[in-house]
Amino acid sequence: MNKYKGLLVNIGLFALNALATKLMAFILMPLYTLYLTSGEFGIMDMSTVVINLVFPVFTVSIASGVLRFIIDDKQHTKFYATEGLLVIFVSCLVVLICLPFLNLSIFGGLGQYKWLFLISYAFSSLQSYLAEVARAVDQIKLISVSAIFSSLVMAGSAFITIAWLKMGLVGYFISFILGNVLAFVIFMFAGKQWRLLSIRSLFENRELRKELYRYSLPLAPNTIGWYISTAFSRFLITGILGVQSSGLYAAASRIPNMLNALQQVFSLAWQVSSFQEYKKKSVEHFYGVIWSFYLVGMSLGSSVFILLSNWLASILMQKNFYNAWTLIPILVFAFFVDSINNFQGVIFQAKMKTKSLMMTTLIGAVVCVTTTALTLSSMGIIGACFGVVLGNITILIIRGKAVTQLMAVNWHYPMMVVLMAFIVAQVVMVVFVTTIPYIVPCALCVVQIVISVLFLSPYIKSFMASGE
Structure with a gap:
């Protein structure tokens, strides 16, 4: 398959991913604007903003580095994949320590939902990282499958918790977490990415760490x-x-x-x-x-x-x-x-x-x-x-x-x-x-x-x- 066809095929597969995730978000938008106040909608959006803001900082953009280096160096895939996942876990601990800051007024009341935010961040960051690993090891189809099923779960649980059970923002967080948990499970087990993890590789390939972080930081x-x-x-x-x-x-x-x-x-x-x-x-x-x-x-x-x-x-x-x-x-x-x-x-x-x-x-x-x-x-x-x-x-x-x-x-x-x-x-x-x-x-x-x-x-x- 030549470079143009390869690009077009990947665009098509990622289009399925976007159709399942981004389009689902717009389909759910009337639900959010109908059942949430403008203040609640602002807090919901603020949670997304904060997650997207702290993810690259607390993970030092390791996912981008893992993608770049695995494509260039397939021989050390286990080292890069394991090193990146370790950084993701550390970032979750950093978010835990920083939770009190969510009580500040600039976060618009997000502090009331700090524990739900922590869980949301953890599984959102895990599924985002594993999706980058999937790109690196040519599991593009798996990304689309994960997006479709996780979006369906997120949408279904949102209608149940927000429209039916009237749980408001709590319902939103629950649906968001459930969708990301399913995506994590699909990547880790259906995609067998657990086979790419090796603690031993972290010690055997320490010399690769410097270049990885020089690129990612x-x-x-x-x-x-x-x-x-x-x-x-x-x-x-x-x-x-x-x-x-x-x-x-x-x-x-x-x-x-x-x-x-x-x-x-x-x-x-x-x-x-x-x-x-x-x-x-x-x-x-x-x-x-x-x-x-x-x-x-x-x-x-x-x-x-x-x-x-x-x-x-x-x-x-x-x-x-x-x-x-x-x-x-x-x-x-x-x-x-x-x-x-x-x-x-x-x-x-x-x-x-x-x-x-x-x-x-x-x-x-x-x-x-x-x-x-x-x-x-x-x-x-x-x-x-x-x-x-x-x-x-x-x-x-x-x-x-x-x-x-x-x-x-x-x-x-x-x-x-x-x-x-x-x-x-x-x-x-x-x-x-x-x-x-x-x-x-x-x-x-x-x-x-x-x-x-x-x-x-x-x-x-x-x-x-x-x-x-």
Whole structure:
């Protein structure tokens, strides 16, 4: 199977995973917004934010390192898999010690559910780590199977505990834990990953530990920086505007996250292909072809979601949550810029330049947090949206220059700017200049499609002529 077909097959398998997890989350969204108050929804979202925030820090992003090194060094798979799992267990102990901090006001009342949060973190981190191991050892199908069954269990138990038993947030935590427990069992036993664990290997291959952590450690602050630029604003919103406003912002973020789910499908498959191909002679052509299709796909997807944002909000955002729909187009534009950053970030990882990756992300995070802090009081929730946008653009400018020195790929920056201009124009028309007929931004989208097709035509011909 050649590199293009391999990438497409992995994208398809990861798409099943996203369909089972991300799509299920959106299906459950009307349930959450119907039975939970905006404050409870804010706490629920805060638990997700905190888990995603502390996971890379307390685990020093060991999962990413394990994926990268197992692909390159199959001979020492047991060492990498065991070392990573040991770090996950240590991170659970660190979370246990830090539980009292959840009582702080910036966490919006999450401290009331601290023990449920601890269990949620433990099984969420275990299943996330084992999924990375599955990617590394080519158990891609198992990831989809795990996602489907764990999502079904999570959804079923959520309806029972929240809608039927009226357990509120406790019901949410129970359903979240049950889904992750099942995923853990599937990976460990159905996938027989327990066979990859060996305490003996930790002592026999100690010399490998230094390089593993040298690669992984910079990814921890890098992930934190990325997460700050996309989600840390919720802490500021909670502290300045209250947990109800945080809940509205979280609800508005769920719709752009549908696009993010599609991007993550590609990213999961792209990481594997990128790590496998980066040493080969034809790597620049391979990266260039994939980048061209990716850029067009992300831009058109963003435009469509902007045009449909009001309609999607009317379906997925019940009661007073609907009033936050005007945030969606701005967050979609922020997603588009971030999707470019993510693609280029994989190249930094393939080239083992994780320190440079970390620096670009942290600079963008500082811009995001500063902008949000300065504008939140005067502009309200929309200030947080602008903070995310400016942070992502900062990363794009800095990283875009650096990545050209790492790999001789034609990044088509003029075309990128054109597509970005189309998206910005649509955001302005949909959100800020509502007197313009809706047909105008729709017409812009049609023009964008035509330009994109013309841009891709030589790549399609080249792709077909290569026989790949």
